[in-house]
Amino acid sequence: MLLCVTASHKTASFELLERLSVHPDRVAPIIAGHDECVQGAVVVATCNRFEAYVEMDEPVTAAGAVGVEATLLAIESAMGVSPAELEGSYDVVVGDDVARHLFAVASGLESVVVGEGEIAGQVRRALTEAREQGTTSTELERLFQRASETQRGIKNATAIGRAGRSLVRLALEMADSRVTDWSTLRVVLVGTGSYAAATVAALRDRGADDIRVASPSGREALFAARHALRPVPSTHFAEAVASADLVITCTSAEHPVLSAADFAEGAAIADAAELPARRLVIDLGLPRNVDHDVSGVPDTDLLDLETIRLHAPLEELQATDDARRLVADAAARFVVSGERRSVTPAVVALRSHVGAVLETEIARARARGDDGTTEQALRHLAGVLMHTPTVRAHELAEQGRADDVFAAVSALFNIDVQELATPVAAPDDVASAG
Structure with missing residues (x-):
């Protein structure tokens, strides 16, 4: 699960943001070391915002609350700003909304001067710093890389970059x-x-x-x-x-x-x-x-x-509306891609099970002197049979029903998904097989 603790010019006073700008590089390692359920952390700190992006192990009870606690305690430890002082000056963004928020931030849509260009570089540098500190994670990498891609697309496709001023x-x-x-x-x-x-x-x-x-x-x-x-x-x-x-x-x-x-x-x-x-x-x-x-x-x-x-000017409405539509589309694609990835272990486990049965039957055919005709037919049949379950699994994931896929594979085939799904294949590999 992804979450973001954000304090910006929209929620916090200038004095508080000034205090949050001291030693921001110390925060991510403290968050990452808070608890084993914290998978990673990336901190974006600029002159008008402080944001901590955290990936949590979702099965953990109250993972969101643990992530927020880790962030607030890290801020207190690194900057001397207590949770009580932060109260009412920050927002928490959780789950699917995190991508939309970061994509908008990276594109300059949440800046004091809408469309300003400096924030894109600051977002990229935040990921680089997290890599150097060893605090990033697979999902945070994907999130921040997509944010940069989205920002470049919006810059090229809309007038937001030309309208925006630093x-x-x-x-x-x-x-x-x-x-x-x-x-x-x-x-x-x-x-x-x-x-x-x-x-x-x-x-x-x-x-x-x-x-x-x-x-x-x-x-x-x-x-x-x-x-x-x-x-x-x-x-x-x-x-x-x-x-x-x-x-x-x-x-x-x-x-x-x-x-x-x-x-x-x-x-x-x-x-x-x-x-x-x-x-x-x-x-x-x-x-x-x-x-x-x-x-x-x-x-x-x-x-x-x-x-x-x-004295910051009002937003350039047309350019901003176009950019926000692109942000929403990019965030939706990010979520769908993540959902497809979430059912990969179940699909891989099912394919591994079918593959094992297939190889057993092929071995029997060879023992009976098969000239390859039976083997070819069996492999084609297995590919055809697996196509629909694979497509359907991805469709269910996109509907938020990934748990149904895991339950079905386990109930129908008595498969231990975690055991058979190691290592996990990439989603594209699974979708293209057969």
Whole structure:
């Protein structure tokens, strides 16, 4: 059974999401180690959501409750956020609805800015991290791979990708009212990750040319060389931000990298003529990269993720409707495929039983001097006879009646399904046999 514990901009406060963004990589291993009935866990953590996808051993009593408990305790252990603090700020998605939810998330339909592209990469990286940590499972692998396939299909088939804008571009659109000429702007970018690269592209699209980059981790020179920017060494950081018209931060640092003290220090060093009449600071980090005290720096406006979220535009209705229909179709196919897989052990066990009987009869025919004619006829007959039960088993599975298939095979043929169905063949192999 699949379940998802999700806290997002729709259910949780910005402050809570900020706390859930610290050490998300520690959560999945704790969930996976909670109980042997937990089959796997993958965590998706972005600036506007925290989600734990968990596969449970369904026969376990109250498997869903155990999975939620494992997730909440893991969050408390890794992030220090107690279950009581989370109460009312998260939703639980269970069973068939999990695929629909993740497919919508991966496609940008649940983002602050509908259709934004960054989330697709974040979903892919979540699976990669789970693989590296050894916490994924067969069903979670299938779920996340299908999510990426669905996202690519929606991007190619609808206008959602073209209509959607990233948080970076939305922030710059909000800054337009404060900027008369982007080409004259002195910009300092703090950060060197994927968001920083997206920010550089968005700034250049607007005509910004004077862009310098700083990095708390010391990677500014490499990033600057790659993107044709000017690096800001740590020794000149305060002076650079104090002299900038626009400062954009987008690092993964767990603590603020910019404070009022930096501006005060820079103002004392820089030439007074170099200081801007008014500056804008855009904080795209979560946890926040900019200390609250920056809002009190004279002649400085602070735009953070919480403010950006409040000004997010309405959905592009037509594109969104088309995309949601594709998500629903993809989720339905995922569920049907899973149901077909669920009866595979019973079908394989039945085929193994018939195969054993068939080989016994063929051996007898050979002992009587059969020239191969009888053997050929028996194999053809067995294939024909098995075709209808195989098709019918898959049809019943798709109707949610997989248990009926197992019961029938056991009652009619006295077959121990678990014993005879090892190893399990792939569904396509079973369907194509005979």
